[in-house]
Amino acid sequence: MADVAQHQDEPEDRTAPSTPRVRAGSLLVSATDLTEPTFRRTVVYIIEHTDAGSFGVVLNRISDTSVDAMLPQWSWLAAEPKTLFVGGPVHRSSALCLGTLRVGADITDVPGIRHVDGRVVMIDLDVDPGHIAHYVEGVRIFAGYAGWSAGQLDGELRNDDWMVVSALPTDVLAPAHLDVWARVLRRQPLPMALLATHPIEVERN
Numbered sequence: 001m002a003d004v005a006q007h008q009d010e011p012e013d014r015t016a017p018s019t020p021r022v023r024a025g026s027l028l029v030s031a032t033d034l035t036e037p038t039f040r041r042t043v044v045y046i047i048e049h050t051d052a053g054s055f056g057v058v059l060n061r062i063s064d065t066s067v068d069a070m071l072p073q074w075s076w077l078a079a080e081p082k083t084l085f086v087g088g089p090v091h092r093s094s095a096l097c098l099g100t101l102r103v104g105a106d107i108t109d110v111p112g113i114r115h116v117d118g119r120v121v122m123i124d125l126d127v128d129p130g131h132i133a134h135y136v137e138g139v140r141i142f143a144g145y146a147g148w149s150a151g152q153l154d155g156e157l158r159n160d161d162w163m164v165v166s167a168l169p170t171d172v173l174a175p176a177h178l179d180v181w182a183r184v185l186r187r188q189p190l191p192m193a194l195l196a197t198h199p200i201e202v203e204r205n
Contacts, residue, residue, distance in 0.1 A: 021164065022046060022049045022054065022153065022157070022164055023046065023049055023117075024046055024047060024048055024049060024116050024117045025045075025046065025116060025117025025118060025120065025166070025167050026045075026046045026049070026164050026165070026166065026167065027043055027044065027045060027046070027059075027164070027165050027166065027167045027171065027184060028043070028044040028046065028056070028162040028163070028164060029042075029043050029162065029163040029164075029165060029181065029184055029185060030042045030043075030044075030161070030162060030163075030181070031160055031161055031162060031163060032195055032198045034161050034162075038088075038089050039058070039146075039161075041060075041181045042058045042059075042060060042061065042181065043058070043059045043060050043171070043180050043181050043184055044056045044057065044058050044059070044088075044146050044162075045057055045059050045098070045120075045167055045171065045172060047098075047116055047122060047145075049153075051150060052150055053147065053148055053149045053150050053152070053153075054147070054148045054152075054153045055090075055145050055146065055147040055148070056087075056088075056145065056146050057085070057087035057088060057096060057098065057142040057145050057146065058085070058086060058087055058088050058142075058146060059085070059171060059172065059174065059180055060085075060174070060179075060180040060181060061085055061086040061087075062081065062083055062085055062086070062176050063083060063084045063085060063086050063143060064083075065083065065084045065143070066082060066083055066084070067082045067083060067084060067141055068082065070084060070095070070141075071095065071125060071141060073129055074097070074125065074129050074139065074141060076129070077129045077132065077133055077136070077138065077139050078138065078139055078140065078141060079137075079138035079139065079140055079173040080175060080176075081175070081176045083176070084141055084142065084143045085140060085141070085142045085143070086142070086143055086144060087142030087143060087144045087145040087146065088142075088144045088145045088146030088147065089144060089146065090144055090145050090146065090147045091144050091145065092143050092144035093143075093144075094143070094144065095125055095141050095142065095143055096122070096141070096142045096144075096145055097122065097123040097124075097125050097139050097140070097141045097142070098116070098120060098121070098122055098123070098139065098140055098142070098172050099113075099120070099121050099122075099123050099132070099135075099136040099137075099138065099139040099140070099172075100119050100120060100121075100136060100137045100138060100169045100170070100172055100173055101119040101120075101121055101135055101136055101137070101169075102135060102136060102137055103119070105119075105134075105135045105136070107121065107135055110131075110135065111124075111127060111131075112124040112126075112127030112131065112132060113132065113135065117167070118167075118169055119169040120167070120169055120172055121136070123136075123139055125141070137173070138173050140172060140173055163185075163192065165184060165188055165192075171184065181196075182196040182197075183196070
């Protein structure tokens with residue numbers, strides 16, 4: 001019954017295009033047979049997709065490092081858990097911040113906030129978080145990102161490594177205890193929704 005209610009609340013994800021199109025705001029959901037450890041059972045939020053390449057952040061890889069330990073000024077605004085997430089294998093020593101706007105927030109001419117898609121924004125970590133707080137429900141900070149050079153992601157899509165679906169604003173700030181991979185799949189139309197029941201296999205060292 002919960003799944004039925006979720007479909008009603010999220011009509012934008014009830015249907016899937018016949019030809020998936022990657023854009024800013026898309027989610028890349030790893031295929032069940034993508035076993036490479038970095039991206040196994042991951043959900044990647046695409047921030048930018050152009051002819052020159054694509055980049056985004058993995059939404060469901062939490063680290064052991066608290067936001068307070070690395071960027072204490074942002075800790076109070078960070079969504080729970082207040083921990084850095086591993087955005088991907090590229091530039092792990094750098095941080096990238098996404099936030100979800102409050103409903104109705106107008107960020108026209110607001111420095112430090114860049115619109116990505118819908119209510120999702122990218123935030124400059126060099127600005128004063130106090131100037132941002134009024135506009136956002138919360139932020140999430142990622143160490144590193146996932147990147148693809150020109151044509152690379154298209155090749156992976158042809159290889160069926162990823163499923164392309166729409167994101168919801170709540171995906172970016174999803175609590176750590178949720179299985180984001182399964183939740184995103186569950187709200188898709190059949191037969192894709194059935195993939196959410198795919199068992200989690202124990203990885204071998």
